[in-house]
Amino acid sequence: MPGTRTKLLALTTASALGALLAVVATPAAEANDGQRATTTDAALLAHAKKVAPLNAVANALGEQGRGTFADTYSxxxxxxxxxFVTLFATDSTRAAKLVAAAKHAHxxxxTALIRVQNAAYSRKVLDREIDKIFPLGAVKDASKEVYYGAAPKADGSGITVEVKPSALQRVKARGNRLDGIPVTYVPGKIKTAASWRWNDSRPQIGGDVLVGNARKSGYVAQCTGGIAAENSHGRDYLITAAHCFPNGAGVYGEGGSTPGHWTGSHGKYFGKVTSTKDGWDAQLIDSGLYNGKGFNSDEADTPTGKWYAVNNVAYSYKGQRVCQDGARSFYNHKGVPCDITTSNDDYRYRIQWADGSLHNVRGVQGKGSYCGTEGDSGGLVFVVNDSRRRQARGIVSAGNGPGEIEWTEATDxxxxxxxxxxxxQ
Structure with a gap:
């Protein structure tokens, strides 16, 4: 632990995507985010057009599955x-009614894009059992905890539970069912939290660099701005990852004229952390300003110096591709990673904050050739709607190497x- 000298927070292994000490060559400074862009990479636009009908179907089905038809939706x-979109449901008659209700609402x-497949258990039933062994939020006594993650099986046939490796055989010996539901136990790993795009002037947006005191005393954390939002009075907030900064901490831009060098120096003041939801790995930065003057719902994309409006929100489902605008990836010449495919849309995982505390989180898992790196924590996860608009899906939370990423969902x-x-604006 350092004394009075401030250090960068540098943690390794499978991590919530935070800061490293390494210095790399960086693009030219992006002193401001510039202006809203009206063009987008042609390949991304083509993909957005191709999958738009599928996403519309998925959103409509998911809306009913989380509501009136929770008894059959899996x-x-x-x-x-x-x-096509495959709907897993426990009852074919109820599934047909679910599809009809989705069509009526949207x-x-x-509906010709929909395939229905039988599932043994509804998501409601599976989630109820997972909640018993993996409740969200702070872990009170980590010494007694053996479960590191959990998720419903992809076909609704049971549950997969990630277990502390040293306890795996002992847990398996208890049997392969939880309250009658089949369970598969696999070795797990705690996601280790540590905690960078350049904009040091208001309003800040998704993808901007955030700097502030870390949860570990004497250290500085660096994260990425995610979802910009407002309350019913129009007060502006920026949402980033909960593991980044403690409540009450001041959050700043990155100081200096050469972004991407990870010096940890404070730039202009953005706001103060006022609230944290550790089960969603999310926290609020309060600008104290209103109507987009402090934070505005856009995200820093490409080309450099442009931004795009983020004006709608949706859940993610298995098979859907997303992008994320983590600042560290940008300054590591990875641009805006967009080849991320949702592999698990209801994933519980355990994350360790810099202060050593453990927290259970519920989110989504994605995989790809490159998904993100340390310093991307809090960055916006999104999909391209068209050349002007983006749809918020969540914020970057954790990862396990460059090929895996976890995010928590914007709607939640x-x-x-x-x-x-x-x-x-």
């Missing part, structure tokens, strides 16, 4: 290459804080 798989969806986060997106 899962959704979006096959972006095959061009008349423009194409906004609901938990009682906020909405604020794309004013």
């Amino acid at each position: 899962d959704l798989h979006v096959d972006e290459e095959g061009g 008349p423009t969806i194409d 986060i906004l609901h938990s804080f009682g906020l909405k997106l604020n794309p004013h």
Whole structure:
């Protein structure tokens, strides 16, 4: 532990995507985010057009599955290459009614894209059992905890539970069912939290660099701005990862004229952390300003110096591709990673904050050739709607090497804080 000298927080292994000490060559300074862009990479636009009908179907089905038809809904798989959406449900008659209700609520969806497949258990039943062994939030006595993660099986046939490796055989000996539900035990790993795009002037947006005192005393954390939102009075907040800064901490831009050098120096003041939801790995930075003057619902994308409006929000489902605008990836010449495919849309995992505390989180897991790195924590996870708009899916939370990433979902986060997106400008 350092004395009075401030150090960068540098943690390794499978991590919530935070800071490193390494210095790399960086792009030219992005002194401001510039202006909203009206063009997007042609390949991304083509993909957005291709999957738009599938996403519309998935969103409509998921809406019913989380509501009136929770008794039969189990899962959704979006096959972006095959061009269809598979609905997993426990009852074929109820499934047909679910599809009809989705069509009634959203008349423009194409129900011919839907395939229905039987599932043994509803998501509601599986989640209820997972909640018993893996409740969200702070872990009170880590010495007694053996479960490191949990998720429903992709076909609704049971549960997969990640277990502390040293306890795996002991847990397996108890049997392969939880309250009658089949369970598969696999070795797990705690996600170790540590905690960078350049904008040091208001309003800040998704993808901007955040710097502030870390949860570990005497250290500095560096994260990425994620979801910009407002309350019913129009007060501006920026949402980043909960493991980044303690409540009450001041949050700043990155100081200096050469972004991406990870010096940890404070730039201009952004706001103060006022609230944390550790089960969603999310925290609020209060700007003290209103109507988009402090934070505005846009995200820093490419080309450099441009931004895009983030004006709608949705859940993610298996098979859907997403992007994330983590600042560290940008300054490591990875641009905006967009080849991330949702592999698990209801994933519980354990994360360790810099102060050593453990927290159970519920989110989504994605995989790809490159998904992110330390310093991307809090960055916006999104999909491209068109050349002007982006859809918020969540914020970057954790990872396990460059090929895996976890994020928590924007809809859940906004609901938990009682906020909405604020794309004013």
